[in-house]
Amino acid sequence: ELKVEQNPLFLSMQEGKNYTIYCNYSTTSDRLYWYRQDPGKSLESLFVLLSNGAVKQEGRLMASLDTKARLSTLHITAAVHDLSATYFCAVGVQGGSEKLVFGKGMKLTVNP
Amino acid sequence: DVKVTQSSRYLVKRTGEKVFLECVQDMDHENMFWYRQDPGLGLRLIYFSYDVKMKEKGDIPEGYSVSREKKERFSLILESASTNQTSMYLCASSRWDRGHEQYFGPGTRLTVT
Numbered sequence: 001e002l003k004v005e006q007n008p009l010f011l012s013m014q015e016g017k018n019y020t021i022y023c024n025y026s027t028t029s030d031r032l033y034w035y036r037q038d039p040g041k042s043l044e045s046l047f048v049l050l051s052n053g054a055v056k057q058e059g060r061l062m063a064s065l066d067t068k069a070r071l072s073t074l075h076i077t078a079a080v081h082d083l084s085a086t087y088f089c090a091v092g093v094q095g096g097s098e099k100l101v102f103g104k105g106m107k108l109t110v111n112p
Numbered sequence: 113d114v115k116v117t118q119s120s121r122y123l124v125k126r127t128g129e130k131v132f133l134e135c136v137q138d139m140d141h142e143n144m145f146w147y148r149q150d151p152g153l154g155l156r157l158i159y160f161s162y163d164v165k166m167k168e169k170g171d172i173p174e175g176y177s178v179s180r181e182k183k184e185r186f187s188l189i190l191e192s193a194s195t196n197q198t199s200m201y202l203c204a205s206s207r208w209d210r211g212h213e214q215y216f217g218p219g220t221r222l223t224v225t
Contacts, residue, residue, distance in 0.1 A: 031211055033213050033214075035216075041218070041219075042202060042216040042217060042218045042219050043155075043202070043204075043216040044216075045213045045214075045215070048211065048212075048213050050211045088154065088155070090155075090214075092211075098143045098160070098162060098206060098208070099157060099160065099170070100157075100214065101157075102147075102154045102155040102156075103154055104152065104153065104154040105154050
């Protein structure tokens with residue numbers, strides 16, 4: 001059974017700082033997605049990672065995937081307050097299914 | 113832009129009532145999903161559908177059923193609502209091809225009293 005763990009679950013950081021958050025998963029997969037959720041809102045797709053070594057960047061966020069280590073990282077560069085949100089990673093179930101298994105989410109607060 | 117809409121943003125129902133949550137997508141997506149989101153538990157899949165009239169159970173199907181009579185519409189049914197079904201319900205859709213991300217609706221916050 002596929003399990004997805006995010007680490008940390010809560011992060012408070014100062015504006016201008018860098019940080020990396022982690023998403024580990026328990027069984028083979030080569031599809032990983034990062035989503036952002038603002039309070040009271042729905043999930044918005046950030047990154048789609050579909051192969052080992054995939055790296056995607058958008059603004060101050062960069063995501064990467066290591067399928068051998070079953071690990072994805074989301075790196076935050078020079079954080080700004082607007083990045084405050086909850087970030088979810090989701091991993092695709094192998095075997096032809098379109099199912100995703102989500103992590104519990106990481107709540108990020110960026111303080112001025 | 114993909115648009116996924118849900119019939120209600122907020123809903124209050126009594127224990128034992130039959131509840132219908134509706135989801136409509138406008139991008140001709142084959143796959144549709146229902147999740148519930150609870151604090152500290154993340155998103156959990158209730159049911160999904162990969163074609164009209166086709167459905168598969170997710171991780172927590174107990175107490176729920178679904179209906180997909182048209183490609184664009186996927187309904188979640190609570191046959192007899194209970195207080196432990198108070199939650200945020202999120203609908204999502206995606207194309208059939210592998211790797212395509214899921215697009216989410218705005219969510220329905222259901223309270224069962």
